[in-house]
Amino acid sequence: MSARSRIPGAVIRRLPRYYRYLSTLHQLGIVRVSSRDMSKALGLTSSQIRQDFSNLGGLGLQGYGYDVDSLLKEIGIILGLDTMxxxxxxxxxxxxxxxxxxxxxxxxxxxxxxxxxxxxxxxxxxxxxxxxxxxxxxxxxxxxxxxxxxxxxxxxxxxxxxxxxxxxxxxxxxxxxxxxxxxxxxxxxxxxxxxxxxxxxxxxxxxxxxxxxxx
Amino acid sequence: MSARSRIPGAVIRRLPRYYRYLSTLHQLGIVRVSSRDMSKALGLTSSQIRQDFSNLGGLGLQGYGYDVDSLLKEIGIILGLDTMxxxxxxxxxxxxxxxxxxxxxxxxxxxxxxxxxxxxxxxxxxxxxxxxxxxxxxxxxxxxxxxxxxxxxxxxxxxxxxxxxxxxxxxxxxxxxxxxxxxxxxxxxxxxxxxxxxxxxxxxxxxxxxxxxxx
CATH class of the missing domain: 3.40.50.720 (NAD(P)-binding Rossmann-like Domain)
Known part of the structure; x- marks a missing residue:
């Protein structure tokens, strides 16, 4: 069993929202996003967002925010959006x-x-x-x-x-x-x-x- | 602010399910229900259910289960089902x-x-x-x-x-x-x-x- 399969259910339930939000950013050409900006848009606390993403393997770098494309790809794989x-x-x-x-x-x-x-x-x-x-x-x-x-x-x-x-x-x-x-x-x-x-x-x-x- | 207004959001989100389940029991004439029976029917752990209900003022008695009607009434009031x-x-x-x-x-x-x-x-x-x-x-x-x-x-x-x-x-x-x-x-x-x-x-x-x- 990989680390991924141990992601808590409550986190999984928030992933589609992150995915939707990040897709929109991607379409708008945004390459990096801070947990603070996400926090405002999604109505979640920054610490909640950082904690959620650390479950996915911690893709953020202090002070630099998250890379939109890698995060989007990672969440897509976890959610199995490559499966039909x-x-x-x-x-x-x-x-x-x-x-x-x-x-x-x-x-x-x-x-x-x-x-x-x-x-x-x-x-x-x-x-x-x-x-x-x-x-x-x-x-x-x-x-x-x-x-x-x-x-x-x-x-x-x-x-x-x-x-x-x-x-x-x-x-x-x-x-x-x-x-x-x-x-x-x-x-x-x-x-x-x-x-x-x-x-x-x-x-x-x-x-x-x-x-x-x-x- | 009353004690009720401090019920955590996650608990509130489960209350409608409890309400639905208890309504059905009420219609069937059931007067008491254990957290174990609820657990099976609702797919939640007994301890989760007991913890949730303790938030509502602890209406259960160890070994006796919960009184269906009082619980139903209490949850209805919290959810504001008396409001149109x-x-x-x-x-x-x-x-x-x-x-x-x-x-x-x-x-x-x-x-x-x-x-x-x-x-x-x-x-x-x-x-x-x-x-x-x-x-x-x-x-x-x-x-x-x-x-x-x-x-x-x-x-x-x-x-x-x-x-x-x-x-x-x-x-x-x-x-x-x-x-x-x-x-x-x-x-x-x-x-x-x-x-x-x-x-x-x-x-x-x-x-x-x-x-x-x-x-």
């Missing part, structure tokens, strides 16, 4: 449509190869160049096409059933958008987007902000 | 549609009161009972309707402009779905949903899982 993943979307409602139209994913190495639903009114229609298939076709489809990740955008009452189905068909990555906690075997990797949770945190912070302004 | 927030959606594309159809939000105290876009083909159409308005109408609308939060679901190149606009019109909460880092004044509360970031973390974890299986 195939993704299927289960649930071709508004959210499924939104995901399939997201052009950023392919740029980051995630290719959407199939969209599935059970609603006869949607099946056969095109979503971003892909024909929506019936869930009954999923098993056959996965025999001929390797998919790594299933995005689950079905109503919450079906989420568990759908997740179990795709896992039984060999998919190891679940991108869950349903507002439920799903239990999975240990070798299944799950990433949740819980929209209500995010909104509740926003509400909490708004309330705190108001309190502080009154104080 | 008004939300507008800027960008009536697929993602905007998906958000406006999300029934969970209103249950959690977030009411969608307006949907805005600049695309003439969408303006005037109904989205979940609300007529899509033109961005030019936003200023008038906000004079007559108090909105706390703007969900920004416009293409990334417009996100900054839209955010500045709604902030200039008095909105303090930004729920940003565009894959950009936006800089805001200190009194503005931002919550980002960066879909690509989440996908990158999923890709990273999949890769790690594969490595470990090979090892």
């Amino acid at each position: 993943y195939n993704l299927i979307i289960i649930g071709a409602g508004n959210l499924g449509h939104a995901l399939s139209n997201y052009q950023n994913f392919e740029k980051r190495g995630f290719r959407i190869i199939g969209v599935f639903d059970v609603d006869q009114r949607i099946i056969g229609k095109k979503v971003n160049g892909l024909t929506v298939m019936h869930m009954d076709e999923l098993s056959e489809f996965l025999k001929e096409n390797k998919a790594d990740i299933a995005a689950i955008t079905v109503p919450r009452t079906y989420a568990r059933e759908v997740a179990e189905k795709v896992i039984s068909l060999g998919i190891r990555g679940i991108w869950n958008f349903a507002p439920v906690e799903l239990e999975f075997p240990d070798d299944i990797v799950v990433e949740n987007i819980h929209l209500s949770d995010s909104l509740m945190v926003l509400g909490y912070n708004l309330k705190q902000e108001k309190k502080e302004n009154r104080a | 927030y008004n939300l507008i959606i800027i960008g009536a594309g697929n993602l905007g549609h998906a958000l406006s159809n999300y029934q969970n939000f209103e249950k959690r105290g977030f009411r969608i009161i307006g949907v805005f876009d600049v695309d003439q083909r969408i303006i005037g159409k109904k989205v979940n009972g609300l007529t899509v308005m033109h961005m030019d109408e936003l200023s008038e609308f906000l004079k007559e309707n108090k909105a706390d939060i703007a969900a920004i679901t416009v293409p990334r190149t417009y996100a900054r402009e839209v955010a500045e606009k709604v902030i200039s019109l008095g909105i303090r909460g930004i729920w940003n779905f565009a894959p950009v880092e936006l800089e805001f004044p200190d009194d503005i509360v931002v919550e980002n949903i960066h879909l690509s970031d989440s996908l990158m973390v999923l890709g990273y974890n999949l890769k790690q899982e594969k490595k470990e299986n090979r090892a």
Whole structure:
């Protein structure tokens, strides 16, 4: 196991943001950046940023800042952006449509190869160049096409059933958008987007902000 | 400032999950739950859970577990679920549609009161009972309707402009779905949903899982 595999989860979770920020700098021709400048732009403390980057092998030099290109390359390798993943979307409602139209994913190495639903009114229609298939076709489809990740955008009452189905068909990555906690075997990797949770945190912070302004 | 306002951000971020889990238990008639049972269901360690709850005033009794109803009530109060927030959606594309159809939000105290876009083909159409308005109408609308939060679901190149606009019109909460880092004044509360970031973390974890299986 390399040093890289021991990077803490919380650091990993911040890497995409660094990556996005550094990509923009790179496009603008910036070659060096200080942790202080990053701090302002990203809303993290300088020491947090320096600590995060020391986890990646300490690419910064005191007083000189970080080399944008090497940092960008290093983070890209850690995040595996050189790897291509195939993704299927289960649930071709508004959210499924939104995901399939997201052009950023392919740029980051995630290719959407199939969209599935059970609603006869949607099946056969095109979503971003892909024909929506019936869930009954999923098993056959996965025999001929390797998919790594299933995005689950079905109503919450079906989420568990759908997740179990795709896992039984060999998919190891679940991108869950349903507002439920799903239990999975240990070798299944799950990433949740819980929209209500995010909104509740926003509400909490708004309330705190108001309190502080009154104080 | 009360003890509550000093709950660390990382704990706050886990509270919605606890809330969701405890709500389900409550509906099932469960009155007590151990940190061990929660641990299994939520994929957090027991000690993490106990530590989190001690931040809320330590409602558990060694060996007896936690009282579901009091914990639920306490977390609801902290998260401000007794407060009603008004939300507008800027960008009536697929993602905007998906958000406006999300029934969970209103249950959690977030009411969608307006949907805005600049695309003439969408303006005037109904989205979940609300007529899509033109961005030019936003200023008038906000004079007559108090909105706390703007969900920004416009293409990334417009996100900054839209955010500045709604902030200039008095909105303090930004729920940003565009894959950009936006800089805001200190009194503005931002919550980002960066879909690509989440996908990158999923890709990273999949890769790690594969490595470990090979090892």
